[in-house]
Amino acid sequence: MKTKTSGIIIIGDEILSGMVKDTNSAFIIENLRDTGVEIKRILTIGDDIDEIAHEIRVFADRYDLVFTSGGIGPTHDDVTIEAISKGFGVETVKHNTLIEHLRKIIGKEPSEIQQRMSLIPKGAEVIADKDIALPLIIFRNIYILPGIPKCLQRKILIIKKILGQGLSATVKRVYVNDFESVIAPILNNLVSNNKHIKIGSYPTMDKSDYKVMVSFTGYDKDELDRLVQHFVSMIPNDKIVKIEI
Template sequence: MQVAIVTVGDELLAGDTVNTNAAWLGERLADRGATVERVVVVPDRVADIAQEVNELRAEYDAVVTTGGLGPTHDDLTMEAVAAAVGVPVEENEEAVAWITEHTDYEHADLVEGTTHLPKGCRMLPNEKGVAPGCVIESVYVLPGVPDEMKAMFDAIAEEFSGDYRHVRVVEADEPESALVERFAELRDRFDVTVGSYPGDHVRVKLQSTDEEELDRAADWLRERVDGLDEVDEVDGVEGADEADGV
Protein backbone atom coordinates (compact mmCIF):
# COMPACT_ATOMS: atom_id res chain seq x y z
CA MET A 1 0.00 0.00 0.00
CA GLN A 2 1.48 3.32 -1.10
CA VAL A 3 0.62 6.39 0.99
CA ALA A 4 1.18 10.14 0.73
CA ILE A 5 1.14 12.44 3.76
CA VAL A 6 -0.02 16.06 3.52
CA THR A 7 0.68 18.28 6.53
CA VAL A 8 -1.15 21.58 6.57
CA GLY A 9 -0.10 24.80 8.24
CA ASP A 10 1.66 28.11 7.67
CA GLU A 11 3.43 27.55 10.99
CA LEU A 12 5.15 24.46 9.58
CA LEU A 13 6.45 26.33 6.56
CA ALA A 14 7.65 29.23 8.71
CA GLY A 15 9.50 26.90 11.07
CA ASP A 16 7.42 28.00 14.04
CA THR A 17 6.30 24.39 14.58
CA VAL A 18 8.37 21.27 14.01
CA ASN A 19 6.62 18.77 11.75
CA THR A 20 6.62 15.86 14.19
CA ASN A 21 3.31 14.56 12.81
CA ALA A 22 4.84 13.55 9.49
CA ALA A 23 7.70 11.71 11.19
CA TRP A 24 5.35 9.86 13.55
CA LEU A 25 2.95 8.90 10.77
CA GLY A 26 5.80 7.74 8.57
CA GLU A 27 7.06 5.44 11.28
CA ARG A 28 3.64 4.04 12.14
CA LEU A 29 2.72 3.46 8.50
CA ALA A 30 6.04 1.72 7.88
CA ASP A 31 5.38 -0.46 10.94
CA ARG A 32 2.22 -1.65 9.25
CA GLY A 33 3.96 -2.44 5.97
CA ALA A 34 2.63 0.58 4.10
CA THR A 35 5.11 2.56 2.01
CA VAL A 36 5.18 6.33 2.43
CA GLU A 37 6.04 7.69 -1.01
CA ARG A 38 5.56 11.41 -0.46
CA VAL A 39 5.40 13.94 2.38
CA VAL A 40 4.13 17.40 1.45
CA VAL A 41 3.76 20.55 3.55
CA VAL A 42 1.17 23.07 2.29
CA PRO A 43 0.01 26.48 3.52
CA ASP A 44 -3.40 27.28 4.96
CA ARG A 45 -4.96 27.94 1.56
CA VAL A 46 -7.88 25.99 0.14
CA ALA A 47 -6.55 25.96 -3.42
CA ASP A 48 -3.13 24.65 -2.40
CA ILE A 49 -4.50 21.93 -0.15
CA ALA A 50 -7.11 20.84 -2.71
CA GLN A 51 -4.57 20.69 -5.53
CA GLU A 52 -2.13 18.53 -3.57
CA VAL A 53 -4.82 16.18 -2.28
CA ASN A 54 -6.37 15.83 -5.74
CA GLU A 55 -3.05 15.03 -7.42
CA LEU A 56 -1.83 12.66 -4.70
CA ARG A 57 -5.05 10.66 -4.38
CA ALA A 58 -4.85 9.91 -8.11
CA GLU A 59 -1.34 8.53 -7.70
CA TYR A 60 -1.35 6.71 -4.35
CA ASP A 61 -3.55 4.21 -2.54
CA ALA A 62 -4.25 6.61 0.33
CA VAL A 63 -3.61 10.20 1.34
CA VAL A 64 -3.35 11.16 5.01
CA THR A 65 -3.71 14.84 5.90
CA THR A 66 -3.01 16.43 9.28
CA GLY A 67 -3.82 19.94 10.43
CA GLY A 68 -6.36 22.59 9.60
CA LEU A 69 -9.39 21.10 11.36
CA GLY A 70 -11.84 23.16 13.38
CA PRO A 71 -13.87 26.34 13.09
CA THR A 72 -11.19 29.07 13.06
CA HIS A 73 -10.27 31.22 10.06
CA ASP A 74 -7.25 29.11 9.08
CA ASP A 75 -8.91 25.71 9.50
CA LEU A 76 -9.52 25.03 5.83
CA THR A 77 -8.67 21.39 5.28
CA MET A 78 -12.22 20.04 5.26
CA GLU A 79 -13.30 22.58 2.67
CA ALA A 80 -10.23 21.82 0.58
CA VAL A 81 -10.64 18.04 0.72
CA ALA A 82 -14.31 18.40 -0.19
CA ALA A 83 -13.30 20.49 -3.19
CA ALA A 84 -10.70 17.90 -4.20
CA VAL A 85 -13.28 15.10 -4.34
CA GLY A 86 -16.04 17.30 -5.75
CA VAL A 87 -18.56 17.45 -2.92
CA PRO A 88 -19.85 20.25 -0.64
CA VAL A 89 -19.28 20.51 3.10
CA GLU A 90 -22.33 20.19 5.31
CA GLU A 91 -23.24 19.67 8.92
CA ASN A 92 -22.57 16.07 9.85
CA GLU A 93 -25.27 14.79 12.17
CA GLU A 94 -23.15 11.87 13.35
CA ALA A 95 -20.43 14.30 14.43
CA VAL A 96 -22.96 16.43 16.28
CA ALA A 97 -24.35 13.39 18.08
CA TRP A 98 -20.93 12.07 19.02
CA ILE A 99 -19.74 15.38 20.45
CA THR A 100 -22.98 15.83 22.38
CA GLU A 101 -22.79 12.33 23.85
CA HIS A 102 -19.06 12.07 24.52
CA THR A 103 -17.87 15.58 25.42
CA ASP A 104 -18.93 18.42 27.68
CA TYR A 105 -20.16 20.40 24.66
CA GLU A 106 -23.73 20.82 23.54
CA HIS A 107 -24.47 21.55 19.89
CA ALA A 108 -25.33 25.13 20.74
CA ASP A 109 -21.93 25.57 22.40
CA LEU A 110 -19.96 24.67 19.27
CA VAL A 111 -18.48 27.33 17.05
CA GLU A 112 -20.16 27.22 13.66
CA GLY A 113 -18.23 25.01 11.29
CA THR A 114 -16.88 22.58 13.88
CA THR A 115 -19.07 19.73 12.63
CA HIS A 116 -19.07 20.66 8.93
CA LEU A 117 -17.61 17.73 6.97
CA PRO A 118 -17.53 16.70 3.29
CA LYS A 119 -20.85 15.27 2.16
CA GLY A 120 -20.88 11.49 2.18
CA CYS A 121 -17.75 11.08 4.29
CA ARG A 122 -17.16 8.69 7.18
CA MET A 123 -16.79 10.70 10.38
CA LEU A 124 -13.82 9.98 12.63
CA PRO A 125 -14.46 10.96 16.26
CA ASN A 126 -11.84 13.00 18.06
CA GLU A 127 -11.19 11.08 21.28
CA LYS A 128 -8.71 13.66 22.56
CA GLY A 129 -10.34 16.87 21.37
CA VAL A 130 -13.47 18.21 19.68
CA ALA A 131 -13.11 18.77 15.93
CA PRO A 132 -13.77 15.46 14.14
CA GLY A 133 -11.79 14.01 11.28
CA CYS A 134 -13.14 12.03 8.36
CA VAL A 135 -12.46 9.58 5.56
CA ILE A 136 -13.72 10.22 2.06
CA GLU A 137 -12.73 8.01 -0.83
CA SER A 138 -9.01 7.35 -0.18
CA VAL A 139 -8.36 10.53 1.84
CA TYR A 140 -7.96 10.38 5.62
CA VAL A 141 -8.33 13.77 7.32
CA LEU A 142 -6.74 13.95 10.78
CA PRO A 143 -6.18 16.78 13.30
CA GLY A 144 -2.91 18.66 13.60
CA VAL A 145 -2.68 18.53 17.40
CA PRO A 146 -0.31 15.57 17.93
CA ASP A 147 -2.22 13.83 20.73
CA GLU A 148 -5.46 14.11 18.78
CA MET A 149 -3.85 12.95 15.55
CA LYS A 150 -2.20 9.91 17.17
CA ALA A 151 -5.40 8.75 18.85
CA MET A 152 -7.40 9.13 15.65
CA PHE A 153 -4.81 7.32 13.56
CA ASP A 154 -4.62 4.45 16.03
CA ALA A 155 -8.37 3.98 15.63
CA ILE A 156 -7.98 3.45 11.87
CA ALA A 157 -4.46 1.96 11.73
CA GLU A 158 -5.73 -1.46 10.66
CA GLU A 159 -6.88 0.10 7.37
CA PHE A 160 -3.23 0.47 6.33
CA SER A 161 -1.18 -2.59 5.44
CA GLY A 162 1.46 -3.99 3.15
CA ASP A 163 3.94 -6.79 2.66
CA TYR A 164 5.89 -7.98 5.68
CA ARG A 165 9.32 -6.32 5.53
CA HIS A 166 12.22 -7.76 7.48
CA VAL A 167 14.95 -5.39 8.64
CA ARG A 168 18.63 -5.77 9.42
CA VAL A 169 20.82 -2.88 10.52
CA VAL A 170 24.61 -2.97 10.35
CA GLU A 171 27.18 -0.40 11.37
CA ALA A 172 30.30 0.43 9.37
CA ASP A 173 33.39 2.30 10.53
CA GLU A 174 34.17 3.41 6.97
CA PRO A 175 33.05 6.72 5.45
CA GLU A 176 29.77 6.55 3.57
CA SER A 177 31.46 7.68 0.35
CA ALA A 178 33.78 4.68 0.49
CA LEU A 179 30.82 2.28 0.56
CA VAL A 180 29.02 3.49 -2.55
CA GLU A 181 30.35 0.86 -4.95
CA ARG A 182 29.69 -1.97 -2.52
CA PHE A 183 26.14 -0.72 -1.99
CA ALA A 184 25.61 -0.76 -5.76
CA GLU A 185 26.90 -4.32 -6.02
CA LEU A 186 24.77 -5.34 -3.05
CA ARG A 187 21.62 -4.07 -4.78
CA ASP A 188 22.59 -5.85 -8.00
CA ARG A 189 23.14 -9.17 -6.26
CA PHE A 190 20.23 -9.20 -3.81
CA ASP A 191 16.58 -8.18 -3.77
CA VAL A 192 16.93 -5.75 -0.86
CA THR A 193 16.57 -2.04 -0.29
CA VAL A 194 19.56 -0.25 1.17
CA GLY A 195 19.59 2.89 3.28
CA SER A 196 22.70 4.47 4.77
CA TYR A 197 22.77 6.99 7.58
CA PRO A 198 26.08 8.70 8.44
CA GLY A 199 27.03 9.77 11.97
CA ASP A 200 29.74 8.56 14.30
CA HIS A 201 29.40 5.37 12.27
CA VAL A 202 27.47 4.64 9.09
CA ARG A 203 24.25 2.77 9.84
CA VAL A 204 23.26 0.56 6.94
CA LYS A 205 19.61 -0.47 6.94
CA LEU A 206 18.68 -3.43 4.77
CA GLN A 207 15.05 -4.39 4.11
CA SER A 208 13.40 -7.23 2.22
CA THR A 209 10.19 -9.26 2.23
CA ASP A 210 12.41 -12.37 1.93
CA GLU A 211 14.18 -12.98 5.24
CA GLU A 212 16.59 -15.57 3.83
CA GLU A 213 17.56 -13.21 1.02
CA LEU A 214 18.04 -10.46 3.58
CA ASP A 215 20.33 -12.60 5.72
CA ARG A 216 22.40 -13.53 2.67
CA ALA A 217 22.73 -9.87 1.77
CA ALA A 218 23.76 -8.92 5.31
CA ASP A 219 26.35 -11.72 5.39
CA TRP A 220 27.72 -10.68 2.00
CA LEU A 221 28.07 -7.06 3.08
CA ARG A 222 29.59 -7.94 6.44
CA GLU A 223 32.33 -9.91 4.73
CA ARG A 224 33.25 -6.97 2.50
CA VAL A 225 33.24 -4.06 4.90
CA ASP A 226 35.95 -3.58 7.50
CA GLY A 227 34.83 -3.07 11.08
CA LEU A 228 31.21 -4.02 10.38
CA ASP A 229 29.03 -5.38 13.18
CA GLU A 230 25.48 -6.52 12.58
CA VAL A 231 22.68 -5.14 14.75
CA ASP A 232 19.23 -6.70 14.61
CA GLU A 233 16.15 -4.49 14.61
CA VAL A 234 12.48 -5.31 15.06
CA ASP A 235 11.07 -6.37 11.73
CA GLY A 236 8.53 -4.28 9.87
CA VAL A 237 5.08 -5.82 10.10
CA GLU A 238 1.87 -6.30 8.22
CA GLY A 239 -1.40 -6.00 10.08
CA ALA A 240 -2.47 -4.62 13.43
CA ASP A 241 -1.79 -7.75 15.47
CA GLU A 242 1.99 -7.35 15.21
CA ALA A 243 2.35 -3.57 14.99
CA ASP A 244 3.83 -1.97 18.06
CA GLY A 245 1.92 0.87 19.68
CA VAL A 246 3.63 4.24 20.15
Protein backbone atom coordinates in the same frame (compact mmCIF):
# COMPACT_ATOMS: atom_id res chain seq x y z
CA MET B 1 -0.20 -9.96 0.33
CA LYS B 2 0.66 -6.54 -1.12
CA THR B 3 1.85 -3.36 0.53
CA LYS B 4 -0.33 -0.26 0.35
CA THR B 5 1.29 2.84 -1.09
CA SER B 6 0.65 6.04 0.78
CA GLY B 7 1.39 9.73 0.95
CA ILE B 8 1.28 12.12 3.89
CA ILE B 9 0.29 15.78 3.59
CA ILE B 10 1.14 17.98 6.57
CA ILE B 11 -0.95 21.15 6.42
CA GLY B 12 -0.25 24.43 8.17
CA ASP B 13 1.54 27.75 7.78
CA GLU B 14 2.90 27.21 11.28
CA ILE B 15 4.93 24.22 10.03
CA LEU B 16 6.37 26.09 7.05
CA SER B 17 7.28 29.09 9.22
CA GLY B 18 9.10 26.93 11.76
CA MET B 19 6.80 27.97 14.60
CA VAL B 20 5.68 24.36 15.09
CA LYS B 21 7.78 21.26 14.48
CA ASP B 22 6.16 18.41 12.56
CA THR B 23 6.22 15.21 14.63
CA ASN B 24 3.06 13.73 13.11
CA SER B 25 4.58 12.32 9.93
CA ALA B 26 7.16 10.30 11.87
CA PHE B 27 4.45 8.95 14.17
CA ILE B 28 2.30 7.90 11.21
CA ILE B 29 5.22 6.10 9.53
CA GLU B 30 6.36 4.28 12.66
CA ASN B 31 2.91 3.15 13.75
CA LEU B 32 1.48 2.05 10.41
CA ARG B 33 4.53 0.09 9.26
CA ASP B 34 3.13 -3.26 10.42
CA THR B 35 -0.15 -2.66 8.56
CA GLY B 36 1.68 -2.88 5.25
CA VAL B 37 1.57 0.86 4.56
CA GLU B 38 4.57 2.06 2.56
CA ILE B 39 5.03 5.82 2.63
CA LYS B 40 6.10 7.11 -0.78
CA ARG B 41 6.00 10.85 -0.22
CA ILE B 42 5.62 13.46 2.52
CA LEU B 43 4.50 16.97 1.57
CA THR B 44 4.29 20.01 3.83
CA ILE B 45 1.92 22.66 2.55
CA GLY B 46 0.48 25.96 3.77
CA ASP B 47 -3.11 26.97 4.45
CA ASP B 48 -3.98 27.65 0.82
CA ILE B 49 -7.29 26.15 -0.35
CA ASP B 50 -6.43 25.87 -4.03
CA GLU B 51 -3.00 24.38 -3.42
CA ILE B 52 -4.33 21.87 -0.89
CA ALA B 53 -7.18 20.92 -3.24
CA HIS B 54 -4.73 20.25 -6.07
CA GLU B 55 -2.22 18.26 -4.02
CA ILE B 56 -4.89 16.18 -2.28
CA ARG B 57 -6.29 15.13 -5.65
CA VAL B 58 -2.82 14.27 -6.97
CA PHE B 59 -2.02 12.17 -3.90
CA ALA B 60 -5.41 10.42 -3.92
CA ASP B 61 -4.98 9.45 -7.57
CA ARG B 62 -1.39 8.31 -7.13
CA TYR B 63 -1.47 6.36 -3.85
CA ASP B 64 -3.67 3.72 -2.24
CA LEU B 65 -4.01 5.76 0.95
CA VAL B 66 -3.54 9.41 1.86
CA PHE B 67 -3.12 10.85 5.36
CA THR B 68 -3.57 14.55 6.02
CA SER B 69 -2.70 16.31 9.25
CA GLY B 70 -3.97 19.71 10.34
CA GLY B 71 -6.46 22.34 9.29
CA ILE B 72 -9.72 20.93 10.67
CA GLY B 73 -10.43 23.38 13.50
CA PRO B 74 -12.83 26.37 13.67
CA THR B 75 -10.51 29.24 12.74
CA HIS B 76 -9.90 31.11 9.48
CA ASP B 77 -6.79 29.09 8.65
CA ASP B 78 -8.49 25.70 9.09
CA VAL B 79 -9.30 25.05 5.44
CA THR B 80 -8.56 21.36 4.89
CA ILE B 81 -12.18 20.20 4.72
CA GLU B 82 -13.13 22.96 2.28
CA ALA B 83 -10.05 22.25 0.17
CA ILE B 84 -10.74 18.51 -0.07
CA SER B 85 -14.35 19.18 -1.02
CA LYS B 86 -13.19 21.59 -3.71
CA GLY B 87 -10.59 19.16 -5.02
CA PHE B 88 -13.22 16.48 -5.61
CA GLY B 89 -16.09 18.76 -6.60
CA VAL B 90 -18.38 17.87 -3.70
CA GLU B 91 -20.27 19.97 -1.18
CA THR B 92 -19.07 20.70 2.32
CA VAL B 93 -21.86 19.70 4.70
CA LYS B 94 -22.53 19.74 8.43
CA HIS B 95 -22.53 16.37 10.19
CA ASN B 96 -25.52 16.06 12.54
CA THR B 97 -23.78 13.88 15.12
CA LEU B 98 -20.93 16.37 15.40
CA ILE B 99 -23.34 19.29 15.79
CA GLU B 100 -25.17 17.44 18.57
CA HIS B 101 -21.91 16.74 20.34
CA LEU B 102 -20.93 20.41 20.09
CA ARG B 103 -24.26 21.32 21.73
CA LYS B 104 -23.45 19.01 24.64
CA ILE B 105 -19.95 20.41 25.07
CA ILE B 106 -20.98 24.07 24.82
CA GLY B 107 -24.32 23.74 26.59
CA LYS B 108 -26.17 25.72 23.95
CA GLU B 109 -26.56 26.05 20.20
CA PRO B 110 -23.07 26.37 18.70
CA SER B 111 -22.27 29.55 16.81
CA GLU B 112 -21.59 29.54 13.09
CA ILE B 113 -17.87 29.63 13.80
CA GLN B 114 -18.13 26.72 16.23
CA GLN B 115 -20.20 24.76 13.72
CA ARG B 116 -17.18 24.74 11.41
CA MET B 117 -16.06 21.84 13.62
CA SER B 118 -18.95 19.80 12.20
CA LEU B 119 -18.07 20.24 8.52
CA ILE B 120 -17.13 17.26 6.35
CA PRO B 121 -16.91 16.64 2.59
CA LYS B 122 -20.25 15.22 1.44
CA GLY B 123 -20.07 11.43 1.45
CA ALA B 124 -17.33 11.22 4.08
CA GLU B 125 -17.44 8.79 7.00
CA VAL B 126 -16.97 10.04 10.56
CA ILE B 127 -15.42 7.75 13.14
CA ALA B 128 -15.66 9.24 16.60
CA ASP B 129 -13.96 8.31 19.83
CA LYS B 130 -13.64 10.31 23.03
CA ASP B 131 -12.14 13.14 20.95
CA ILE B 132 -15.32 13.42 18.91
CA ALA B 133 -14.83 17.18 18.64
CA LEU B 134 -11.80 16.26 16.50
CA PRO B 135 -13.04 13.10 14.78
CA LEU B 136 -11.35 10.82 12.29
CA ILE B 137 -12.86 11.66 8.92
CA ILE B 138 -12.46 9.27 5.99
CA PHE B 139 -13.25 10.52 2.50
CA ARG B 140 -12.65 8.00 -0.27
CA ASN B 141 -9.03 6.89 0.32
CA ILE B 142 -8.14 9.96 2.39
CA TYR B 143 -7.79 9.85 6.18
CA ILE B 144 -8.29 13.40 7.46
CA LEU B 145 -6.50 13.80 10.79
CA PRO B 146 -6.17 16.60 13.34
CA GLY B 147 -2.87 18.41 13.64
CA ILE B 148 -2.69 18.25 17.44
CA PRO B 149 -0.21 15.39 18.04
CA LYS B 150 -2.03 13.71 20.95
CA CYS B 151 -5.32 13.70 19.03
CA LEU B 152 -3.67 12.44 15.85
CA GLN B 153 -1.98 9.64 17.75
CA ARG B 154 -5.33 8.36 19.03
CA LYS B 155 -6.72 8.40 15.49
CA ILE B 156 -3.75 6.44 14.17
CA LEU B 157 -4.52 3.67 16.68
CA ILE B 158 -8.05 3.53 15.25
CA ILE B 159 -6.67 3.41 11.70
CA LYS B 160 -4.39 0.51 12.67
CA LYS B 161 -7.47 -1.48 13.66
CA ILE B 162 -9.23 -0.55 10.41
CA LEU B 163 -6.29 -1.53 8.21
CA GLY B 164 -5.34 -4.65 10.16
CA GLN B 165 -2.12 -6.60 9.85
CA GLY B 166 -0.34 -6.22 6.54
CA LEU B 167 2.89 -7.12 4.83
CA SER B 168 5.47 -5.28 6.89
CA ALA B 169 9.03 -4.45 5.98
CA THR B 170 12.06 -5.86 7.78
CA VAL B 171 14.94 -3.49 8.50
CA LYS B 172 18.52 -4.52 9.23
CA ARG B 173 21.35 -2.14 10.02
CA VAL B 174 25.08 -2.70 9.66
CA TYR B 175 27.46 -0.35 11.46
CA VAL B 176 30.77 0.09 9.68
CA ASN B 177 33.88 1.77 11.06
CA ASP B 178 35.12 3.03 7.72
CA PHE B 179 34.54 6.07 5.54
CA GLU B 180 31.48 6.18 3.31
CA SER B 181 33.69 6.91 0.30
CA VAL B 182 35.48 3.58 0.88
CA ILE B 183 32.32 1.45 0.93
CA ALA B 184 30.48 3.49 -1.73
CA PRO B 185 31.54 1.27 -4.68
CA ILE B 186 30.24 -1.80 -2.85
CA LEU B 187 26.93 -0.10 -2.07
CA ASN B 188 26.53 1.20 -5.62
CA ASN B 189 26.97 -2.32 -6.98
CA LEU B 190 24.47 -3.78 -4.51
CA VAL B 191 21.87 -1.12 -5.32
CA SER B 192 22.15 -1.69 -9.08
CA ASN B 193 21.66 -5.45 -8.66
CA ASN B 194 18.96 -5.51 -5.97
CA LYS B 195 15.90 -3.50 -6.97
CA HIS B 196 13.56 -4.97 -4.33
CA ILE B 197 15.61 -3.99 -1.30
CA LYS B 198 16.17 -0.40 -0.27
CA ILE B 199 19.70 0.38 0.84
CA GLY B 200 20.51 3.52 2.79
CA SER B 201 23.91 4.88 3.79
CA TYR B 202 24.11 7.30 6.72
CA PRO B 203 27.52 8.69 7.69
CA THR B 204 28.12 10.22 11.10
CA MET B 205 30.81 12.44 12.55
CA ASP B 206 29.95 12.19 16.25
CA LYS B 207 30.29 8.46 16.95
CA SER B 208 33.54 7.01 18.24
CA ASP B 209 32.90 3.38 17.26
CA TYR B 210 31.51 3.66 13.72
CA LYS B 211 31.50 6.03 10.75
CA VAL B 212 28.59 4.77 8.64
CA MET B 213 25.29 3.04 9.35
CA VAL B 214 24.00 1.08 6.36
CA SER B 215 20.33 0.10 6.39
CA PHE B 216 18.66 -2.66 4.37
CA THR B 217 14.86 -2.63 4.08
CA GLY B 218 12.80 -5.30 2.34
CA TYR B 219 9.71 -7.50 2.47
CA ASP B 220 11.39 -10.83 1.70
CA LYS B 221 13.33 -11.72 4.86
CA ASP B 222 15.39 -14.49 3.24
CA GLU B 223 16.42 -12.24 0.37
CA LEU B 224 17.25 -9.50 2.86
CA ASP B 225 19.39 -11.83 4.97
CA ARG B 226 21.34 -12.99 1.93
CA LEU B 227 22.06 -9.43 0.83
CA VAL B 228 23.19 -8.34 4.29
CA GLN B 229 25.49 -11.36 4.56
CA HIS B 230 26.89 -10.62 1.12
CA PHE B 231 27.57 -7.01 2.07
CA VAL B 232 29.24 -8.00 5.34
CA SER B 233 31.45 -10.52 3.51
CA MET B 234 32.81 -7.70 1.35
CA ILE B 235 33.85 -5.56 4.33
CA PRO B 236 36.97 -6.37 6.41
CA ASN B 237 35.97 -8.05 9.67
CA ASP B 238 37.66 -5.42 11.81
CA LYS B 239 35.51 -2.73 10.16
CA ILE B 240 32.16 -4.33 11.06
CA VAL B 241 31.07 -2.93 14.42
CA LYS B 242 27.69 -4.64 14.76
CA ILE B 243 24.67 -5.93 12.85
CA GLU B 244 21.32 -4.81 14.21
CA ILE B 245 17.91 -6.30 13.44
